Amino acid sequence: MDGERYSAEFRCIAGCGERYPLDEIVYRCEKCGNLLEVAHDMDRLREKSPARWRELFDSRVGNTTWPYGSGVWGKKEWVCPGVDNENIVSMFEGNTNLFWAKRLGEMLGMKDLWVKMCGNSHTGSFKDLGMTVLVSMVNEMIGRGKKIQAVACASTGDTSASLAAYCAYAGIPSIVFLPSNKISTAQLVQPMSNDSIVMSLDTNFDGCMKVVQEITKDNTIYLANSMNSLRVEGQKTISVEMVQQFDWEVPDVIIIPGGNLGNVSALGNGFSMMMELGLISKKPRIVLAQAEKANPLYRSYLKGFSDFEAITPGKTLASAIQIGDPVSYRKAIKALRDFDGIVEQATEDELADAAALSDRTGLYSCPHTGVALAALIKLVEKQVISKNDRTIVISTAHGLKFSEFKIGYHEGSLPEVQSRRANMPVPLPPDAGRVREALEKELAARAKEAAL
Ligand SMILES: *Cc1c(COP(=O)(O)O)cnc(C)c1O
Ligand SMILES: [Zn+2]
Numbered sequence: 001m002d003g004e005r006y007s008a009e010f011r012c013i014a015g016c017g018e019r020y021p022l023d024e025i026v027y028r029c030e031k032c033g034n035l036l037e038v039a040h041d042m043d044r045l046r047e048k049s050p051a052r053w054r055e056l057f058d059s060r061v062g063n064t065t066w067p068y069g070s071g072v073w074g075k076k077e078w079v080c081p082g083v084d085n086e087n088i089v090s091m092f093e094g095n096t097n098l099f100w101a102k103r104l105g106e107m108l109g110m111k112d113l114w115v116k117m118c119g120n121s122h123t124g125s126f127k128d129l130g131m132t133v134l135v136s137m138v139n140e141m142i143g144r145g146k147k148i149q150a151v152a153c154a155s156t157g158d159t160s161a162s163l164a165a166y167c168a169y170a171g172i173p174s175i176v177f178l179p180s181n182k183i184s185t186a187q188l189v190q191p192m193s194n195d196s197i198v199m200s201l202d203t204n205f206d207g208c209m210k211v212v213q214e215i216t217k218d219n220t221i222y223l224a225n226s227m228n229s230l231r232v233e234g235q236k237t238i239s240v241e242m243v244q245q246f247d248w249e250v251p252d253v254i255i256i257p258g259g260n261l262g263n264v265s266a267l268g269n270g271f272s273m274m275m276e277l278g279l280i281s282k283k284p285r286i287v288l289a290q291a292e293k294a295n296p297l298y299r300s301y302l303k304g305f306s307d308f309e310a311i312t313p314g315k316t317l318a319s320a321i322q323i324g325d326p327v328s329y330r331k332a333i334k335a336l337r338d339f340d341g342i343v344e345q346a347t348e349d350e351l352a353d354a355a356a357l358s359d360r361t362g363l364y365s366c367p368h369t370g371v372a373l374a375a376l377i378k379l380v381e382k383q384v385i386s387k388n389d390r391t392i393v394i395s396t397a398h399g400l401k402f403s404e405f406k407i408g409y410h411e412g413s414l415p416e417v418q419s420r421r422a423n424m425p426v427p428l429p430p431d432a433g434r435v436r437e438a439l440e441k442e443l444a445a446r447a448k449e450a451a452l
Contacts, residue, residue: 006081010229011039013331022082023141025148025219027228035331037269038080038233042276045077050278054248057240061095071095071241072132072234078273079233080133087140089170093128094237096120098245098392103361108380112390114251115358116242119366119398123165123190125158125320126263126396129238130231135166137230138222142172150175150197152216153224154208156259156320157187158397160198163224164191175221177201177208182319186401204313205259206325226262227327235263239270242392243280250280252389255287255376257368257396259321261297261332264288267394268335286339287385288332289375291316292347294323297332301343305333317348317405317414318367320397342384346374348416352409355399356421364399364406372396 012018012029013036020026020036028035048056060074067073067085071094096117105113118126135151142148150173153163160176167174174196178188182204191198201208209225216223226232243250250271258264267286274280290298293314300308310325326332335341346354354377355370365373372393379385399406405414412419426438 006041006044006077008038008040008081008233010036013037013334022080022137022230023144023146025141025146025222027223035227035229035328037229037331040078040081040273045277053277053279054244057244061244066090067092069095070132072129072237075237075240078240079237080137080230083136083140084143087143088132088136089139089166090132090136091122091128091165091169093121093132094241096241098242099363099395101358101361101363101393104358104363107357107361108377109387110380110391111388113376114390114392115363115369116238116392116394118238119369119395119401121398123158123161124186124398124401125162126235126238126394127158127162127231128166130226130234130262130266131159131162131166131224133234134224134228134230135163135170135172138172139170141222147220148222149173149220151222151224152212153177154205154212155183156205156322157183157401158320159225160196161187161190161194164194164196167196168194173197174224175199175215177212179204179208182315182322184319184402184404186403205323206310206313209325209327225327226260232262232266232269232328232331235266236270236273238263238394239267240274240279243274246390248279249390250282251284251392253285253287253385253391254394255289255372255379255391256394257318257321257371258288258290258297258332259294259323259326259368261288261326261328263394263396265328265331265335268331268339272338283339285342286336287342287344287372287375287379288336289372290343290345291318291321291351291371292345294318294321295345296324296326297329298343298345300329300333301336305337308333316351316367317417318351318371320366320368321371342379344375344378346371346378348414349418350374350378352405352414352417353420355405356409356419359399360421363395365395366397366399366402367405368397369393369395369399 293316354373
């Protein structure tokens, strides 16, 4: 099989020369302590022409031949070529739709605005793209006799949901560390239902991260956070997939919300790999969007990335990116430098308003997607993004996971948010006359608004 011809390994991002096989339990360089990345044998990959890669990837979309119908494993040679197909733990993640944001675009004067719906996935977030790779590798290691008792992660909600589901599918025990009262009800119930050991810690995400790193030190519990670069490898396929969905044309601008900053690094890696292998010849511009309450990278950006300081994040509605000490900041800065990057931030009011505006055009945006949409609106106003730019906003999770956010918005109970687009149900007796009267009022109000 093709997979045997290609190879990849962990490599230190600092370029100190350290390398490890992908089935070794190692998260940081043992020489200098930096993070690792997955490095592919690019010469081997270059033996296939760009046209043949495009053809191969296109031929696998919608295919049920295990595991290539997955958006991630359809690009197996570029992701994790060494793993046995039988050991792959996949739910045919990826291949999520691009939503043509026609009405939202018109409202902003844009012609070519799209939203990549990564939340339309098994557990409702893009985290599935990386988790399939990580859990597959764990499954393979267990199959080869490695003593791994369980897989663990710290999470702001979506990583734990994804880890729990993939481990349950494979029959591997999982452990999740969650900051108490800082994630949505849906996100908490997901790992509970998938039989994860759920540890609710009285701290924030950064505190959970410290504990999980301690717990996983002796290597019998495998660490599933995105400092483990196997996850970033899977998430990298978002870039290839978006370009593929535009018949291999590169968009002008991509906007992505960021917290621990693994996903923006993944996005950059995907485009770099396509450039290196000749599938594309142009780079998009990458915009990283942060909540103002949790904006360490934005602060660093204002100083030209000359230094980076962790902060204590404030409470934000965008709970999945409420992170002050992002583990992948070095990788993120590299990606932003390589892709003419911009960092923008959004206040609570801006993110909630942007999500509500998008919902009025048929989306159902989670607060993090709201952060990215708010960044879009600000950058279009500042004319940094031009109205003709083909722009893709990455929607990272499904809005249905965030019902407290949605109902709070419409009830007008969210802190620091003016619910300008609130739309509460109209309470009425079952009386056709009264209903007609109320309807006339509502319809007139909407007609007035549409005329503005
Ligand atoms: C994890 C997550 C993010 C942030 O991704 P990072 O890789 O941590 O930057 C954004 N949005 C949602 C919904 C997430 O679950
Ligand atoms: Zn090193």
